[in-house]
Amino acid sequence: MKKAGLFLLGAVSLIGCTDYYDGGERTVLEGRVISNGQPLPYAKVEVWPSPAAPKSGIISELNPYEYENYTYNYTAPISSVTTDANGTVSLSFPKNTSTTVYFIRVIKNNDRKDFGFISEFNTVNHYINVGTLNL
Amino acid sequence: MKKFGLLFALFCSFTTFAQNTPEENVWFAKDFQVGLGLSNLMPNESMMGDAHKIAKPVIYARLGIFHYKQFTLGLHGNASTMNLKNTQYYGDFDRTNYYTLGPYLSFFQPVSPNIILEPYLSYDGTQYRSKYNDKKLSYSSDALGIGLDFEYKIDTNAYFIFGLKYSISKLNTNTNPNWEKYLNNYNFLSAKIGFAFAKHRL
Numbered sequence: 001m002k003k004a005g006l007f008l009l010g011a012v013s014l015i016g017c018t019d020y021y022d023g024g025e026r027t028v029l030e031g032r033v034i035s036n037g038q039p040l041p042y043a044k045v046e047v048w049p050s051p052a053a054p055k056s057g058i059i060s061e062l063n064p065y066e067y068e069n070y071t072y073n074y075t076a077p078i079s080s081v082t083t084d085a086n087g088t089v090s091l092s093f094p095k096n097t098s099t100t101v102y103f104i105r106v107i108k109n110n111d112r113k114d115f116g117f118i119s120e121f122n123t124v125n126h127y128i129n130v131g132t133l134n135l
Numbered sequence: 136m137k138k139f140g141l142l143f144a145l146f147c148s149f150t151t152f153a154q155n156t157p158e159e160n161v162w163f164a165k166d167f168q169v170g171l172g173l174s175n176l177m178p179n180e181s182m183m184g185d186a187h188k189i190a191k192p193v194i195y196a197r198l199g200i201f202h203y204k205q206f207t208l209g210l211h212g213n214a215s216t217m218n219l220k221n222t223q224y225y226g227d228f229d230r231t232n233y234y235t236l237g238p239y240l241s242f243f244q245p246v247s248p249n250i251i252l253e254p255y256l257s258y259d260g261t262q263y264r265s266k267y268n269d270k271k272l273s274y275s276s277d278a279l280g281i282g283l284d285f286e287y288k289i290d291t292n293a294y295f296i297f298g299l300k301y302s303i304s305k306l307n308t309n310t311n312p313n314w315e316k317y318l319n320n321y322n323f324l325s326a327k328i329g330f331a332f333a334k335h336r337l
Contacts, residue, residue, distance in 0.1 A: 021226065023263070023274025026310040026318055076268040080227045092182070092224045092310070092318060094272055127311040 019049065019074055025095035027123060029079075031130035032088050033106055039087030040135055043108040046077035049096040050103045050117060057122030059130050062103060062114040070103055070116065077105070106135050162335065166199025166207055168284075170296060170329020175217055183306070183321040186225035187217040190233075195327050197239065202335070205243050211257055212236045213325075219265075224318065228265035228272060235261040239280070243336060251286040251294065251336060259302055276321065278304030286331055294331040299324065 029047065033040045052070040062070060079093040096102075103116035115133050122128055172193045178184025197211035214234040222228065241255035257280035265272040282300030289295050306319040 017269050019270045021270060021272040023272055023306070024308055026308050028311045028314045028318075076227065076270055078226050078270065079222070081223050090223070092314065093226050094274070125311050126309060127313070 017075055019076065019078075020097040021078060021094040022097050023094045025126065026092050027095070027118070027126045027128065028090075028092045029104075029118070029128050029130060030088070030090045031104075032086075032132045033083050033135060034087055034132055035108070035111075035135045039083075040108060041083055041085045041087055043083045043087070043106055043135060045079075045081055045083060045089045045091070046105040046107070047079040047091070047093050047102050047118070048077045048105060049074045049099050050101045051099060052101050052103070052117055054101060054117040054119050054121065057119065059104075059115055059117070059122065059133075061134075062116045064114075070114075073098075078102075104130060104133065106133055108135055111135055160204050162202045164198065164200055165202060165334040166209065166331070167333070168195070168197045168296065168329060168331040170195040170298070170327040172298075172325060172327030172329075174213075174215060174323065174325040176324040176326060178323040179320065180317070181321045182224045182318045184323060185221050185223075186219055187231060188220050190215040190217040193325065193327065195329060199241075199333070207239075207241045207243070209239055209241075210236070211239045219267075226265070226270075226272060228267040228270065230267070231263055231265040233261050233263045235259045235278075237280075241284075243286075245336070249288040251284075251288075253284040253286060255282050255284070256280065257282065257300075259304065261304070274306060274308060276304045276306045278302045282325075284331075286336075292332055292334050292336075294333065294336075296327070296329050296331050298327045298329075300327075301325075 033043050050070045051073045079091045081091050083089045102118040105114050174190035174193045193213050193215035195213045199207040199209035201208040216232045237258040237260050239255050239257035241253050243251050243253040245251050259278035259280050261276045263274050280300050280302045284296050284298040286294040286296050304321045310318050
């Protein structure tokens with residue numbers, strides 16, 4: 001009985017870890033990544049779902065102390081691409097079924113910054129241009 | 136599985152050994168086809184085509200239900216899996232499984248004592264499922280299929296088939312109008328080989 005309970009608990013926790021996406025809605029994201037004022041080629045750009053509740057559509061570097069919980073709940077990015085030789089990024093991603101808010105993580109070598117948020121405030125017609133992200 | 140095998144064997148023997156000449160213009164459920172093949176061949180420039188490798192193997196089946204002279208109205212289905220090769224516009228997944236169901240309308244035309252050509256039109260409703268790293272994605276598409284089967288008679292009512300089909304599909308996805316053509320339009324070729332069991336043909 002104990003084993004069955006543990007198995008059930010494990011199964012429930014596994015189910016709880018899955019992120020579900022609905023391909024019936026798809027958002028296109030475009031932008032540019034720079035570093036020291038120069039375009040940053042081949043930087044990794046990730047889009048993560050977020051439980052945050054932004055109050056505006058301004059995209060800026062996220063302060064982990066201000067938005068303490070914005071990385072919680074979700075196990076993996078929905079999109080993971082690299083910038084091209086000019087530092088530009090273009091991608092699309094399907095809708096997460098439990099949130100409409102996302103943040104962007106930019107990674108190059110040992111540097112990493114998070115930017116946010118993509119939300120209903122700045123997404124028009126399933127499109128968002130996140131502007132210039134400064135790593 | 137045993138029951139399925141038995142039913143399949145009964146169906147094959149029923150179609151193979153039954154009388155070959157139609158007494159009426161209309162008959163029912165005398166045509167069955169199974170096959171294996173490849174899909175997502177020569178896709179158009181699209182998110183789906185750019186993102187996925189060739190689908191293999193694809194399992195095909197179809198059942199003719201209503202026959203009128205050389206016309207057949209029936210149901211068809213197929214299922215397969217595709218690995219991802221470019222996730223830029225698709226999302227971070229590694230594999231897509233799908234299955235397709237829908238009706239078809241075909242017309243068979245004997246071209247020699249042993250060979251039949253059977254062009255057909257089909258509606259293909261497809262459900263897709265992708266997964267990777269505890270993520271799951273689901274979506275669907277509608278398609279018009281235009282196909283041609285070459286059928287070579289190998290027994291009284293049995294045929295070896297080689298078929299080609301071009302599918303013009305549209306994903307059921309709301310997205311930016313400027314990107315809709317690339318993200319939603321998905322056209323591709325499929326090829327199959329298999330066996331057909333059909334009465335009242337040659």
